[in-house]
Amino acid sequence: MSTFLFADLSSGVLAAVGFCFGLLIGSFLNVVILRLPQQLFRRWNLESHDILGIQNNTTEEPDVTIAWPASRCPKCGTPLRPWHNIPVLSYLFLKGRCASCSVSISAQYPFVELLTATVFALMMYFYGANTTTFYGFVLTCCLIALTGIDLRERLLPDQITLPLLWLGLFVNMNGTFAPLPDAVLGAIAGYLSLWGVYWLFKLITGKEGMGYGDFKLLAALGAWLGWQLLPLVILLSSAVAAIIGVLAITIGGKDRNFQIPFGPFLATAGWIALIWGDKITTWYLSAFNL
Numbered sequence: 001m002s003t004f005l006f007a008d009l010s011s012g013v014l015a016a017v018g019f020c021f022g023l024l025i026g027s028f029l030n031v032v033i034l035r036l037p038q039q040l041f042r043r044w045n046l047e048s049h050d051i052l053g054i055q056n057n058t059t060e061e062p063d064v065t066i067a068w069p070a071s072r073c074p075k076c077g078t079p080l081r082p083w084h085n086i087p088v089l090s091y092l093f094l095k096g097r098c099a100s101c102s103v104s105i106s107a108q109y110p111f112v113e114l115l116t117a118t119v120f121a122l123m124m125y126f127y128g129a130n131t132t133t134f135y136g137f138v139l140t141c142c143l144i145a146l147t148g149i150d151l152r153e154r155l156l157p158d159q160i161t162l163p164l165l166w167l168g169l170f171v172n173m174n175g176t177f178a179p180l181p182d183a184v185l186g187a188i189a190g191y192l193s194l195w196g197v198y199w200l201f202k203l204i205t206g207k208e209g210m211g212y213g214d215f216k217l218l219a220a221l222g223a224w225l226g227w228q229l230l231p232l233v234i235l236l237s238s239a240v241a242a243i244i245g246v247l248a249i250t251i252g253g254k255d256r257n258f259q260i261p262f263g264p265f266l267a268t269a270g271w272i273a274l275i276w277g278d279k280i281t282t283w284y285l286s287a288f289n290l
């Protein structure tokens with residue numbers, strides 16, 4: 001099923017290669033997490049003004065894209081020097097502060113870089129350098145970007161969730177992670193299950209517990225993993241979300257209407273299901289003699 005590209009390299013070397021590659025990709029993901037929402041908010045702002053026929057004053061601002069302008073300090077606007085773009089190391093050298101105005105740099109940067117690097121290293125170590133691992137990298141990157149954006153902005157952009165869904169179906173054309181019929185059912189069941197929970201919750205409590213982005217993300221996960229792993233993803237994410245929610249209310253003293261984004265839990269559960277899903281379900285079925 002998978003073609004080995006570097007079958008002769010030891011798993012340790014592969015893990016190291018995965019780690020370095022992950023650092024670079026993590027650095028890029030930081031830019032996506034920061035700039036994609038900015039780009040979307042600006043576009044929505046322009047469109048709403050257009051629809052309502054109101055003069056808008058945002059057109060004069062330069063449009064931010066993923067590639068432009070080059071990274072700069074959000075406080076003083078000083079462009080970063082090339083060596084300031086080295087993942088993690090530059091953060092350590094600068095002791096987490098901007099070189100010119102010494103405003104503290106968000107710990108999100110080294111965290112996302114190290115997370116991506118660690119996850120890539122683990123996947124290379126266990127699965128080797130092959131096309132399946134490469135597809136796994138793509139899914140992982142999208143999940144990390146979605147988690148970061150949802151935590152910052154309470155938003156799971158269609159620009160990531162929908163292509164991720166199509167890509168999952170494409171990747172499973174030859175059954176990379178699940179047979180294609182299971183992937184198609186997974187996409188449908190993923191969307192409908194959370195959509196059902198959403199309406200049930202709304203009818204009972206009159207509140208909105210989730211957003212449509214959550215349904216689309218679960219649909220994408222169903223397309224990648226197949227419908228069989230959806231119960232695991234839902235159970236894992238709801239259990240952890242419930243624990244965090246109770247902790248936030250009891251320890252943090254947050255009021256009960258405090259909203260925790262559900263996307264990060266779905267993304268984490270989806271990643272766990274990608275790596276250990278089959279092992280967990282096999283264990284579960286054997287433990288209960290099913």
Ligand SMILES: [Zn+2]
Pocket residue numbers: 073074075076077078098099100101102103
């Ligand atoms: Zn600065």
